[in-house]
Amino acid sequence: MVKTDFSPIADTTRRAEIVALLRRAILTGQLEPGQKLNELRISEQMRVSRAPLREAMRELVQEGLLTSIPYAGTFVIDVTAKDIDDAYSLNKVLDEFAIERTWPQRDQRFFDELDRRHEAVKLATRNLDTTRQIETALQLHGLIYEWADNSVLLETWQRLISRLQMYFALHQQARNEPVPAEDVHETYVRLMKGTDMRAAQRHAREHINLDFEQLLSYARGLEQRPSKGA
Template sequence: MAFSDVSTPDVGALFERVPKATLRAHVVERLRGAILAGDIPPGAPLVETSLSERFEVSRGPLREALRQLIEEGLVVTVPYTGTRVAELSVEDVHEIYSLRTVLETFAFEQVWPRRDDRFRAELRRRNEALIASIDAGDDRASILNELEFHGLVYEVSGHRLLQRAWNGLRGRLQLYWAAHHRAHGRRGPKRDSHDSYIKAAFGADLEAMRREIADHMRRGVETTERFLRTMPTSSGKPKRGDNS
């Protein structure tokens, strides 16, 4: 049985029978992985009947899994249309860039006087985990590890509203990074992509950290935009914001 009316090569291999003990978690993991890998394309419909048959699960755990992916921003519910994989527009890339720049700068401003050896050691550890996933060619793991790397400053800030804003952005960031990696034809960011970021984070110049955050967010954005402009929307129309 087809996954949906969208034809996807070898999609059946992605959906083996799920152990009942962890039904929702397995459905979430496999759907998330397929979305981030591009195996289920942006805008593809997620039909409950087909999914429940494919996973051999009831509608209950399936709906719970879809609800979690909606909260993560990877899946959306469109009125009168149904549930679909979220699409990432050129405007989304600009919004992600501008919002992350503001949020991460503010986060570092909050923690700047409180950076200590534990903060530095943990940032190094998370960067090492990211590099390990890049070396292993595991794109999904590299995306999650990059989220954990950047998430540290939000965690340390202790600012609850800031942490909520970061958590609300994570799903879109996963879509952005997955598109960014495909745009560059690689399975994760460059190994040294955070070297200057770590150097600034460990330094004594807050203004240098602000500049590094802005530069870090800007790197690769134009390439990702060009990649997104080549991808049709679910309606087959050009991406919004494509002025070419």
């Protein structure tokens, strides 16, 4: 008999689609930080009743992209410099751990996937598609988390980058110009293929610090004039 691998059936519920739509809207900056989500308006726009919309919003609240105040409303989270600082400092620790766990498990499939994702980043960079560039860069970075074979770690990281992706998108949108950042990934990929784990860990930490400084200065600028949502 032929051995075939079937992927799981797509979640065909309105709720799941709504979650995806809203998440994308938030991560691309379509919905601004602090902005209130009017349930009636959104449900009418999506041609959906409020029940699945509300359930979707509860999920995103737990995911950390929205915050909810009873009888007042649900809002996109606000970006503070401290949030970015917190997220990044934790990310550094998780990176070291992920690399440590992934290191002994690297094989040809890992290297191939690493190259594939690296190519995706380079393509997005050439096309000047900043949104896609962020997505692909995070996917490249996420490989070590997928490979670390620790479901809790992966889940934790995904929650973390949800927010980081949002911050990045805001940053890019504000500057309105693509970040080159290609050579940084070049070095990262090379080190991840090498034999010096400590060097890879060190580079990951420093590479992150680079983008981090840009983001922080942007966030501090935001905090000078409070947003309308606050």
